[in-house]
Amino acid sequence: MSLSKPAAFDEMRAEDGVRRAYAEIERWLRATPREMLDRKRHEAELLFRRIGITFAVYGEGGDPERLIPFDIIPRIIPRSEWERLSGGLRQRVRALNAFLADVYGGQKILRAGKIPRALVLENDGYRKEMAGILPPGGVYTHISGIDMVRTGPDQFYVLEDNCRTPSGVSYMLENREAMLRLFPRLCARHRIAPVSRYPEELLETLKAVAPARAGADPTVVLLTPGPYNSAYYEHCFLADEMGVEVVEGADLCVQDQVVYMRTTAGPKRVDVIYRRIDDEFLDPEAFRPDSLVGVPGLMAAYRAGNVALANAPGGGIADDKAIYPYVPEMVRFYLGEEPLLANVPTWLCERADDRKYVLENLDKLVVKLAKGSGGYGMLIGPHASRAQREEFHARILARPADYIAQPTLALSTVPTVVEQGIAPRHVDLRPFVLSGREIRIVPGGLTRVALKDGSLVVNSSQGGGTKDTWVLEDEGPDSGPDQSQSQSQSASLGC
């Protein structure tokens, strides 16, 4: 991989013209006046505001309930590309689950010397409380968000794994709803793989890992930290779509190692908890004693096998940025296969050779906190000032284990509506992988887009937006079907 900054690969426009999957979109963009796009953008915003699809940002001043900007131009992945990706995702998540079962069990991979012992056992993400606990089916990361980036027609990389409480799937679902409402004719001219089964598949995944005694119809709940959490909308949305209760810590209690929820008709036994609370806050008796959002005694009930937690505690060791470079090795070690998805080359600043290289090449690299997320505390070398680079230089020397570095990738771009018109903007992709009795992936995922010109930071907390992600059933447009439908709709849509 080159470390200089090449021109980014545009997913719509190749050197020799418009790529096939985007042909219809390109025609549509040419035929649609700017005013119409602006009007649809405005409609989309009203729609999202009205439904209340917001994420909460507290403590920064301004409106605490913000909209993530939605871009109306979809991001397209042809089925053939998707098949390759999804095969790689399945493989990767199988390996991550095997790794978790191993590090909390026999620790074969450590004994084989494939990963440094200390890197795992002394990692903050490693939860000693989980040692010896084997969750049902050996599944730890039931819901995984694998962040992918692309740099060329066939160059996909995993940027990071999320094995704790990945969020964003509600945007994947609502973005599709918005597109279907705003552009029914455009959608009808494509054969888009549907995403709407996700909640059903999530519920099946959760039911599949219930304790055996729960029987055929286990009681599933979603545990949220509450309305002040940035993803609270998503918690409610998913629970509603699955038809399960959203509970807060105070709604649950544990008696004789059994978890109950408080209902108007008295206590009701709970079998599976889809928890969207971080490990540290789950149970003040096991983890942080000052947690106000957790459930005292929950871990004891979990250890007794009376309740399932999804994701299992301790998954943070698998998605740690310092462990990430070893994931391809996990694939080989546990599955005996060659990894189908590539990692981004990563330097661990705690290793002396790596650190030397990083410090000498700060102007070319992206430096990240090993424990960070959300795009905070990051240095993008080529875009940083001298002073910023010097600051990171000092920080890395002070706490080398806290930092990793990667080359500045020329993330692929997709046309996006911006103030000046339509312009290419960098994107990433977060597919959601469900692991229960089997692995399921809804085609596509959440495409995040960096709205600022040249920016590579797609995080919503840093001014990123989202796009609908279309996995197209076949390459190129299909002009055949839905003639009668488009006739009847043409009057009100005008697109």
Next chain:
Amino acid sequence: MLSRTADSLFWLARYTERAGNVARGLAVASRMAAISARLGDEVAEWRDLLTASGGDAGFYRKYEAPTAESVVHWLVFDPDNSSGILSCFEAARRNARAVRTALTVDMWEALNDSWNHLRNLSPDATEGENLADFLGWVRERVTLFNGAAHDTMLRNEPWRFVHLGTMLERADNTARLLDVKHQLFAPGEEGAVDYVQWQAVLRSVSALRSYQWIYRDRLSARRIAELMILRPELPRSLAACHAEVSDTLEAIAVEQGGRTGECHRIAGLLKAQLRYGRIEDIFAEGLHEYLTGMITRTAELGAAIDAFYIRH
């Protein structure tokens, strides 16, 4: 249903109803003040309204005296007044947000749109001629929410807790409104001012026309009190509201296989007393004493519901 969900549904309905009731009270007071200004006792209207809203102690800690401006500000905008219109909508929406999944889309949108409008409300929205429009808008939004709940909710527990909240709050409000004006109902000469005040009291519960339909006669203190306390036909009467409260609690008990407690007993007793009570007896006891007793028992009922279903 989760106890916390029941709690939020109950309170979001109570706060929404309260916002509507404050708007009703303000509309009547400003109308009365316009008339009383000529008759020389404008301040009394605003003072009475404060008393009815139950937050007068907080008001006097912040403001010198009840004037049109200070009372309107207190009852509409002031964040220190938990029963002000903005505070009520804020609290209703906060509760709604906490139980999004238990609400229908129509209910959520009714509340959320109201809130999005209110949070951007310009300070002159309640000035001069604008006040009546604003209060009308609040009542419309509350009616829309109640209609959305009534028309779209499944008739199971979530609906019943919403309905309980609306009805209990409404009973409380009617009792307070009447109590503030209880002196109007004392025996004695009926003057022109009393008559206008009686009209205002009826108007505040949307019952001026209803009175005519039921009694087909000139206004009298005794009949107005009877209408607002005992007549089951008037949807904001104490009798109508407490019948709904009791019936709703009974329905919940049936659905839970007969689980009942103190709240069912209090609600049933109140319903029966209002069903079979006589206005003569109420006046013999003293209207003020009777209404104060009702306000207290309504609060006890609220606490008993909380103890039985929520914080058990």
